[in-house]
Amino acid sequence: MQAIHLDKVTKIYKIGEIETRALDGVTIDFAPGEFTALVGPSGSGKTTLLQLLGCLDRANSGTILINGTDVGALSANKRAELRSAEIGFIFQFFALIPVLNAYENVEMPLLLSGVAAKERKERVTGLLEAVGLGDRMKHRPDQMSGGQQQRVAIARALAPHPLMVLADEPTANLDTANGEQAMEIMQKLNREMGTAFIFATHDPRVVAYARRVVKMQDGRIIEDRLVSNGAGV
Numbered sequence: 001m002q003a004i005h006l007d008k009v010t011k012i013y014k015i016g017e018i019e020t021r022a023l024d025g026v027t028i029d030f031a032p033g034e035f036t037a038l039v040g041p042s043g044s045g046k047t048t049l050l051q052l053l054g055c056l057d058r059a060n061s062g063t064i065l066i067n068g069t070d071v072g073a074l075s076a077n078k079r080a081e082l083r084s085a086e087i088g089f090i091f092q093f094f095a096l097i098p099v100l101n102a103y104e105n106v107e108m109p110l111l112l113s114g115v116a117a118k119e120r121k122e123r124v125t126g127l128l129e130a131v132g133l134g135d136r137m138k139h140r141p142d143q144m145s146g147g148q149q150q151r152v153a154i155a156r157a158l159a160p161h162p163l164m165v166l167a168d169e170p171t172a173n174l175d176t177a178n179g180e181q182a183m184e185i186m187q188k189l190n191r192e193m194g195t196a197f198i199f200a201t202h203d204p205r206v207v208a209y210a211r212r213v214v215k216m217q218d219g220r221i222i223e224d225r226l227v228s229n230g231a232g233v
Helices: 046-053 076-086 102-112 117-130 146-158 176-193
Strands: 004-015 018-030 035-039 061-066 087-090 164-168 196-201 212-217 220-226
Touching: 004 046, 018 046, 018 061, 018 220, 035 046, 035 176, 046 061, 046 164, 046 196, 076 087, 087 146, 102 117, 102 146, 117 146, 117 176, 146 164, 146 176, 176 196
Parallel strands: 035 196, 035 212, 087 164, 164 196
Antiparallel strands: 004 018, 004 061, 212 220
């Protein structure tokens, strides 16, 4: 079953007279529940691919289907609705709202989506407990370590029960122990919730947890392989 389908997708950035082909005819599918690492050097197209999957940008050509919906045919408002319902994001710099505590940060996407109060409480509490922060719900970001902040970000990404979570260098600002803990938590929640995780990364710690590794270079996919033991490369 295909949750996400890309067919001959090209993305070109133009600055003055200079054109950069960030993606060059990419065709790839992602199934529900995948745990995939996108790897490759800077400029290979990893982040651009995440931006297109996340409906944060439009392709110049080709087709992107998310659960059968052609995102290129959607208006900006409809893409925002799809993004809110189906896509979670985890960022390198956590991107938490500093004046809100952990509970409120995780609750925010549910408030914006109009989820009822009782269900919001169940989801937020359950997710914060699942990421090991049941005793930190009232702490603001400046009262938490980097590893704890990233765990709040993981819970927030999963709160709407999205089809997929997109993570751009999620361990880049974490030490080895916190990076591995974050990956273990995401791996556990991936298996329990069935949410697909797609990572763009240079970090071998992330690749080590992947069940699929997609290598990119110059905007193209040069290798796509399953890792049966989940041990990466």
